[in-house]
Amino acid sequence: MKFPHFAKTPVFLMATALAGSGVLAQAAAPADLKFASAAESKAEYERVVVPFFAKHCNDCHNQKELEGDLDLAVLEFDMKASTSGARWATLVDLLTKGEMPPKKRTRPMPESVAAVIRWANAEAKRANRHFTRREAYANGNKVPHESLFNPKDIPPFAADPQIRRISPEIYAAFVAEMKAKSRLGQPFSPSGRTTFKDMGTPKVDEPVTAQLLQNALSIVESRTAHKLEGDKVVGNLTKEFSALFHPVTPPSEPQIEAAIVHQFNQILRRTPTDAEKTRFVALMKKNIADAGQTVGVRYTLATVLMLPEAIFRMEVGSGTPDAKGRIRLAPREIAFALAFALTDKRPDAALLTAAAAGELDTDAGVAKQVQRLLDDPKTEKTRVLRFFREYFGYDKATDVFKEANGGGSAVDHPGHEPRALVEDTDRLVQLILEQDKDVLKELLTTTKSFVAYKTAADSKKKIAEAKAKFEADRQKDPAKFKDKLFKPQQKLIYESYGLTDFPDVQPVELPADQRAGILTQPSWLVANSTTFDNHAIHRGKWIRERLLGNVVPDIPITVDAQLPIAPEKTLRTRMAVTQEAYCWKCHQLMNDLAYPFEQFDHFGRYRAAEIVQDLEATALNVDGKGKPKGPVMKGAPLDISGLIAHVGDKSLEGPIKNPIDYMKKLAGSKRVEQVFVRHAFRFWVARNEAPGDAASLQATHKAYSESGGSMKALITALLTSESFLYRIAAK
Template sequence: MLRATFLFAALVAAGALLPAAEPPKPPAPAGAAAPAGSELVALVKAHCVRCHGPAKAAGGFRADDLPADLTRDKERWAAVRDQLRDGLMPPPKEPRVEDAKKRAAVAAITAGLGHPVPRLPNQGNLVPHELLFGRPAAAASVGPARVWRLSPGGYVGLAREVTRGRLPSLVQPFTLSAERGIRDFASLYTIDEPSAEVLIRNAEAIVDCQTAYDIKDGKFAPKQDSIRELTVLVDPNAAPTRAQVEAAVRTQYRLAIGRAPTDEEVGRFLGLYEKCLKLGDRPGAAKTVLQAVLLRTDALYRTELGRGPADATGRRRLAPDEVARAVSLALGHAREAGLVAAAAKGELATPEQVAAHVRRLLDDPKADRSRVLGFFREFFEYGNAPLVFKDRQRDLHHVPTQYVADTDRLILHVLAADKDVLRELLTTPVTFANYATGKNKQKGVEESKQAVVLNPNNNKGQKNVETVYGFEQWPAQQPAPVPADTRLGVLMQPSWLVAWSTNFDNDPVRRGRWVRERLLGGTVPDLPIGVDAQVPDDPHRTLRDRLTVTRDQRCWKCHQRMDELGLPFEQFDHFGRFRTAEPVVDPDATAKNVDKKGKPLGPVFKEAPLVTTGAVADSGDPALDGTARDPREFVRKLAASDRVRQVFVRHAFRYYLGRNEALSDARTLQAADRAYVASGGSFKALVAALLTSDSFLYRAPAEGASK
């Protein structure tokens, strides 16, 4: 109990409960060619005042008295912008605002309001796309100074680092937001008291692992994987010297924080050791000190304050150790030895030096690049397939974890080629199906094999996992071409289709919302409170037919941004199987399906022809808008779009920089997009451009600093 009390005090004193820094508001872009305030007022009066004036004020909102100075009524002008941007106003029966005029108005209002960086993951698309990519960006980019709590994976990586791979059993203290979108954002997470209690218990387990020993024949014997500089402190038969305690503190600093401590820091921990000695035994005091180092802010947070030199504008560059940890944790879950060594030698001083290490890590198959695949898991969210409950099927062995593993393998296959990555991910005609590898003991080589093998004597007629992909037999050579004219790319993988389905049916609405947000860079308002969003349960009608309930005027203003984007995927059932018809109940045949006593024997189904058309509307790119006859034509159209590629770059920015993009990041985004295009669609080039950008390497000057 005393040890826990000291540790909690050390944690608070070290500032581990420090809240994450709020990102500063970027300045509005100068010289934007946009409508003036008076022109915006005229547009509002022409299209809005009839319903939102003094006589009617629909929804309690008046637009007739909006000031030409947008900063005098930011809340109402922001509401006007959001309604215009999302296509919700004017309503369908009223004269529409021309697309070009609408985009210019949205950009002008956004610039006039200054538009602070949206904080939540699902708010990233609130910054209008045209302001980021619509014109060349000249202003230098800069990121906010911040402290960034370790991600769940980053915390496990820290534990592996400090135990040199001998990871004890730990409780994960950190979680991520349940919000949609890229979720590991620097501004969202702090360490609260419940997390601190878990961290204290974990620190005890880690130090026990670091200092593990046996007593053999009465003699102290450190275990083989223990850390010798630390185990010397816990020998019950020998008191450590002050020099040994100091050496142990310095070793723990290097392991947990990646740098040597200052003399003042060492002195503080030596003082803690002396204080603990008065209340307990020597090994207990030593372990308390070692645990306290693990609980420091700079062990549990990534500090990106910009401790490096300032440029002429006052921007401060990340210090070499900040760069080393930031790049390491951008690509993997632990500090990378080569980056740490380079930082110590002063070899991370230029973007070119950083780029060389980024390319080295991306090209090294042994390097920790787990967060590269992690980006695609978060972007597509196909990893949620196992979370969707499905009833056991008589004719299918449903294994969603294998669907996810197959899609992981497909993405890694595309990344290995590193050519036109986004287009390939959306349109590749090959797939992995029920695929795994295993070592052939006779030949001594790795070979492909079926991951899930059914017992032929006890499968009760179920078909194996590969049949979901359309294969009658498991293809030995993989990736294998998918059956012709059936499916393409990740959006037609069973994992993605199941992840965006319900327990018993497809979910065109959420699939359409995904396309709107992740590929088109648009927004859809959240479901209003009190709205019963239920599709009628009429088993004699197809899902597309039943979904027409959303055409109601109260619903359609939002559903028009989703439904037609998700309906092409009705080509597949909610297990991800290709189909050309949908089973529906035949009312007449069901009524006749009775036994001799007239007792109903259950529903009789018939096949209803599928309609697989879809449409893109109000995308922001007139060349992209239009209809598609089936999901394959639909994704090919999306994959060929410059806007879709740029939105993909925006999501990569959020993932690797841990925040939403701001207007001041336009230069970084455009440069990253150019690097991707110039390299022939190399994801490595895109990542390297982001991790060497000013937005990544520089931090805003402190408030009041000269500029």
């Protein structure tokens, strides 16, 4: 069914509703290039920047379009302001690279771009900000660790009201709940430039809106599907909807209103306000008059699914500011924020009831709800496991292409099954979360592992049966089976873990001198590998950023980032090219942190030597006519020594002998624990931490450490923190 003549309606409504929400208040205000005061800077800003934005940018970055979640009209010129500095840094970066406006648009004059950048640099100087790409959203580590965890100097809280798009997962759960009959396209894709997927600036542009609209119509069509038998409406639809389709009697105003109320409750989990009732009743009447009863009714119901509330997460706060200038999120905002923090589903009845009863007005009330959800076995905490997946990134193992038995070389591994490796680590994370004790430490040091836990029993049984059959056949016809060996069809996934068979009991204990925690799980090692080798640089970068909390400068585009091709050399030897002074200033931050993992091959198997080509033997490996018969390999001794340095925490720094001692050292570090908390903050508060979040971060770390490493305690503290529950009201 097509609705051509209404094609603009919901988009229009959506835009007006957003504009009317009062959320996106106007801010921008009213001349050399060193500014002695904010007023001077502001004057130049108005002279140069404002007209530039108006000409080249505002049609995509305004209250309505909000591309990249950016409304230029509310971006404060004053870079001393809480969060605008990071935004300006991204903006200058994109302008400098010519990425904004997008390529398809008319190019601005270089002089005018230069003038904007000149102003931005002068303002940055005045505000004592330093522009580097690091200040962009993708990197929270830019804020010095010490400034966040110093209990003696806690900067004032600052956090802007936030409007976020719902995640692809939330949308999928919503659609599933709506039980649409046809398959619906996913309108959203996760944002790419950030550490965690549901953070940053995902867009709601025209293609997204078009898909949302199409889905909204399909959902409504499914939910109002019916047949007419005589003058009866027959079908699996509610009485509120059924009344709308009566073939003889058009719906009365009270019937329309009842249907609108029903639709609001279903889609938005609330009743419409009087103003909304009036607006939607009028809209349905008009649509029926314009397009006929069936189309008019369905289109109006679909419009409810296009309201900003159904697409965006409002976390803006309400009420009057307290003594610190903070406003608390509205109870309903808190209910949604809590539900989406832990699950992909909208708040359950108990949460909405608590919100309505005023229970979410106190932190204790919020904590009670968080604990209820965490303890309720029926509530699937999808977001908690997702945090660990995105933080460790082991699920990327499935993205790395391997020729498991392609080249016939000594490192082949036909048992390689990345999906199973990821499932095993998922299960391990869950086990550690169930125990909820020393969670991070366990994740970094456990010797336990699941081994193809979903399929092991089945594989084992099938292999035994096939082997029995093979033996029986051999008995019958020994001659035919003379030189044949039994070869199972199943993938011998256990070889990834260094075992010789599928285990009978899960989890298994792996040898304590071989494995310690997630970073020694094959999934993580494979996720940080290439088709043919370990990826030491990625491993080191991961540890530097996610455990040590330092900043690694981005790889310059001028660098030809390739290691020499030399199959006779070990990876570590080939990485010597990065020791040139220019390269080393960055690579000293990564390489040495990764060498201990040379203990494993690129399938994640523990090894005693690295397999390299034996050049001499290969040269001699010729047939009778002198034709090469192919490479001959040999084992080269491993060098797994590493070094922790340049951290800014002497207790961590020093040489590392092997991956096991390494993991124990990291797991015992307070800093590592705090860096973990910083990442949890980013995931759950959905933005990078800023100095004003110090109080929330410290409270969260304290709760974690005093509870003996309970993730539940960490999450509860985070979700009751000032950073989660409050915003600073726009002035």
